[in-house]
Amino acid sequence: MQRFILSKKNHITVISGILILIGFISELGFKNESIAIWSLGIASVLGVAPIAIQAYQALRVKVVSIDVLVTIAVVGAFLIKNLEESAIVTFLFLFGAYLEQRTLNKTRSAIKELTEMAPESALKQMENGEFEEVEVDEVDVGDTLLVKTGAKVPVDGTVLSGEGHINEASITGESLPVSKKKDTKVYAGTILENGTIQIMADRVGEDTTFGKIIELVEEAQDSKSEAERFIDKFSKYYTPAVLVLSFIVWLFSRDIELAITILVLGCPGALVIGVPVSNVAGIGNGAKHGVLLKGSEVIQDFSKVDTIVFDKTGTLTIGNPKVADQEMYTDNVEEVLAYVASVEKESDHPLANAVVEHIGETKQYSVEKTDVVKGGGIVAQVENHRIAIGNVFLMEQENVSLSEKALSDIKRFEKNGNSLVLTSVDGKLQALMGIRDQIRPGVKEDLQKLKKLGVKNLVVLSGDNQGTVDLVASELGLTEAHGHMLPEDKSAYIEKLQGKGQIVAFVGDGVNDSPSLALAQIGIAMGGGTDVAIETSDVVLMNSDFSRLPHALGLTKATASNMRQNIFIAVGVVLVLLASVFFSEWMNMSIGMLVHEGSILVVILNGMRLLSYKLKY
Known part of the structure; x- marks a missing residue:
């Protein structure tokens, strides 16, 4: 029964709204008190049912949730026969929950687009030499597959024959088609825009680069930053505190309506949802632009970075002498x-x-x-x-x-x-x-962007001779340059910087620099779709695209700022509402619930702005 009621929550919201409309029309338009009382009473009972079920489920696991506060408030209003308040509060709470879910789904749109890009079938060469369409799960490593114009590449593989141009936006964030011919690599989820190719499957299913990207982004969305963990812990104690405060107010004032109004106004909904929605939107934007941010903690740490250390070969330079x-x-x-x-x-x-x-x-x-x-x-x-x-x-x-x-x-x-x-x-x-080795095109401009974003120290460490490293540093305007550095020397230098209190990000190719990637507060890999880069770092720049780095840093700073804005909005609204109860006469349950739900929508919409974030310079 509980599951049925919860599954019909949106229908209950609509019926409740209609009943409230009938009640007010009957009372104000036709002066019919009895129809108004019945309509508002039924709307109250019907509306509180899913809220009460959620409150009961929360109490079973020893959590005093927002639903508990609202349920007590609505039941109290109903018992003192304030049916208008009880009906309106339940409707606003349910309608607000509907709008929250709808807008939250939009913040996950970038991830949804990714998962929808996952290929479902493939043209596999059978024993008789013919190609037949099969489920992508039926493809094994070593199978020969045919990819036609407009089709998705089903696996990571190597081109055996044919030529064409592939859109690799799902992997790199760059929609410019890439030419593919014999012996070149292709990735699952990319789209063959023209031509026909035969490929040999190298990696299938979750082992593909695309599969790993989806897995990492989904894990990142579920991770929690220190701020989120604090808010979760805070709300765990804050919500019962509101309940106690309401009881104390009633004990001293004997004003039950004031007490239940405090229950409604003290709900910490916007505070609880504000930080997660910022993180989800920030991670979604990164995934859309070829930047993998591995969780909320990474966003917080990366946004504070003041020193970025670069490996030279393959990072600042092309890696192709x-x-x-x-x-x-x-x-x-x-x-x-x-x-x-x-x-x-x-x-x-x-x-x-x-x-x-x-x-x-x-x-x-x-x-x-x-x-x-x-x-x-x-x-x-x-x-x-x-x-x-x-x-x-x-x-x-x-x-x-x-x-x-x-x-x-x-x-x-x-x-x-x-x-x-x-x-x-x-x-x-x-x-x-x-x-x-040639310096990557556009690197100098990208480094200038990093400086504008607040990075004070740009350091290059390399195994090359000091003259070569100095030349690169001079040309790019780097702060420091150190040559003849073995992997262990690079790690020791990063520890030295950290010992000075600097917050260090290390950018490398993710292969021979894995100790430094692990040691730095933020390890940034020039991905190139490699397993090592994806596994060992905190941030992956897909397709080794250095120009993604300023976007990644700017995005994390914007996300961290967005979190602070949402916390300020949430706390500010609660304080204003509670102050209004004691120092004004216009505040009541209905207005409080309207403002409460409005604040939740405001923080969600504020977080959603990150989905369209682009670096301004």
């Missing part, structure tokens, strides 16, 4: 570059890959007698020429004479933060290339 400077010491440039490209293709070293990419399409020669010199480079035979490619140490080993110009160029390249690749042909220096 490229040839930045080049000097040639021969007139036969094309032939020498062809020799270099032919030899470097024999190596899988990142610097070799950068050289091959820089040279591009060129003539290919047969390479013989390849010898990799540890810590030096590579030596090989090409067209009966001895080709040596590597650092200065290798040139010295090969007895290559370096001219004054070459030495000057080497010094200049090193000052610019380059790693050096020298090439000699038959013992003569022919080429010098400077290779360095």
